[in-house]
Amino acid sequence: MTGPAPFHGDVAEGPERVDCRWLHAADGVRLRVAFWPGGTAGTLLLFSGRSEYCEKYGRFAGDLARLGLSTITIDWRGQGLSDRAPMDRAVGHVAAFTDYQLDVAAQLGVARQAGLAEPYFLLGHSMGGTIGLRSLLDGLPVRAAAFSAPMWGIQMRRVLRPLAWGLSWASRHTGTGHRFAPGTGPETYLEIAPFEGNNLTTDADMYAYMKRQVTRHPELALGGPGMHWLYEALAEMRALARRPSPDLPCAAWIGTEEQIVEPAPVHRRMATWPRGRLEVIAGARHEILMEAPAIRARVLDGMRALFLD
Numbered sequence: 001m002t003g004p005a006p007f008h009g010d011v012a013e014g015p016e017r018v019d020c021r022w023l024h025a026a027d028g029v030r031l032r033v034a035f036w037p038g039g040t041a042g043t044l045l046l047f048s049g050r051s052e053y054c055e056k057y058g059r060f061a062g063d064l065a066r067l068g069l070s071t072i073t074i075d076w077r078g079q080g081l082s083d084r085a086p087m088d089r090a091v092g093h094v095a096a097f098t099d100y101q102l103d104v105a106a107q108l109g110v111a112r113q114a115g116l117a118e119p120y121f122l123l124g125h126s127m128g129g130t131i132g133l134r135s136l137l138d139g140l141p142v143r144a145a146a147f148s149a150p151m152w153g154i155q156m157r158r159v160l161r162p163l164a165w166g167l168s169w170a171s172r173h174t175g176t177g178h179r180f181a182p183g184t185g186p187e188t189y190l191e192i193a194p195f196e197g198n199n200l201t202t203d204a205d206m207y208a209y210m211k212r213q214v215t216r217h218p219e220l221a222l223g224g225p226g227m228h229w230l231y232e233a234l235a236e237m238r239a240l241a242r243r244p245s246p247d248l249p250c251a252a253w254i255g256t257e258e259q260i261v262e263p264a265p266v267h268r269r270m271a272t273w274p275r276g277r278l279e280v281i282a283g284a285r286h287e288i289l290m291e292a293p294a295i296r297a298r299v300l301d302g303m304r305a306l307f308l309d
Contacts, residue, residue, distance in 0.1 A: 005032045005081065007054065008220075011213040014058025015065050023110060025102040031082045032075040033110050036061040041068035041308055043116040045107065045142065047128030047135075048073055049151070050092060050229075051188065051222035053080035055213055060289050063296070067304050070116045074107045076100055076131075078229075079222045090186040090223035097236035100131045101138065108140070119143040121307045125289065126261060127151045130236060136246045144306050147252040148288045148299070152237055152269055153262030184224020190214050191221065199259040199285055206290040237265070245269060250276040251306045253299055255284025255291075 007020035020034040034054035044064055046057055054073050061071040075082040077099065078092040085093035094100065111120065122145040124132030129150025136145055189200070190211045201207050214221040225233075252270050254263055270278035279302065284291050288299055 007034055008217050011216055012055040012058025014061045023106050025106045027102055029077045029083045031103055031106055033107055035072035037070050037116055039068050039070035040117050042119045042121055043070040043111055044121050044123055046071055046073040047124040047132045049126030049128050053220045063300055072111050074103055076103055080220055091226035092222045093226055094229055097232040104135050124150055133240050137243055144249040146303055149254050149261050149286050151261045153265035155262045186223035188214055188221040200287040201285050201290045203292045245273040247274040251302055252278045253281055253288050255281045257285045260286045
């Protein structure tokens with residue numbers, strides 16, 4: 001850890017005790033990490049999704065604290081307050097998807113340096129599910145893993161898949177990888193989408209909570225994915241799909257109203273995961289941890305059973 005980093009507690013609404021630090025990955029990229037210490041039952045390594053940032057999980061860290069768990073999360077390279085690509089800060093560029101594993105190693109190092117309670121557990125949300133699965137296969141030292149709407153596939157019409165592969169591959173060779181994927185732009189979704197008809201959550205209060213964060217602190221926001229990121233994500237998901245699941249306790253949740261990640265790969269993966277189970281939540285959208293109170297309580301109870309029983 002290299003020193004204190006800014007943290008916007010006014011929009012995080014999490015436990016009062018939080019430590020936010022700058023650190024550097026092994027390749028020199030500066031990252032921001034935040035952790036809520038104090039839990040004695042263990043520590044959750046929270047792998048967030050694309051476009052996210054530490055403050056988003058303040059309320060969730062409070063829920064986990066009530067279970068006796070500490071929480072640590074990180075702004076992945078290219079998003080939040082971590083280093084971003086200079087050509088367009090709104091894109092969220094990553095040179096190779098496996099570079100996120102350097103961020104994982106840095107996050108794990110902070111957990112150990114800070115003396116956060118063991119055992120460690122993993123929660124991967126959306127893109128964090130892709131990063132988390134790779135980490136587990138590489139030997140991440142956790143006792144159990146959970147996934148919320150994991151990005152093991154991206155929703156798109158079948159006829160568009162070859163086009164997505166072709167265009168994203170070509171962007172790597174034509175110097176256009178920093179351009180936004182078709183249909184996206186520099187605005188963050190929360191800035192342009194009203195609550196009515198949104199694809200994130202059915203809960204108006206949680207939607208307002210997330211929107212407030214990027215409105216008050218626009219430096220946290222991120223636009224649509226770049227073409228290079230899209231190719232790297234597609235290639236990583238294809239590579240992971242060929243690998244068997246690790247043998248450790250695992251639970252995953254996905255909503256029936258999911259519109260961002262592709263549900264089929266989640267069902268396939270969890271059907272063959274040793275000691276794994278998948279729970280499909282009726283009516284839930286992509287942000288399961290930011291859903292209606294009854295859904296959040298159901299997922300938290302599942303995590304308590306998985307991690308602590």
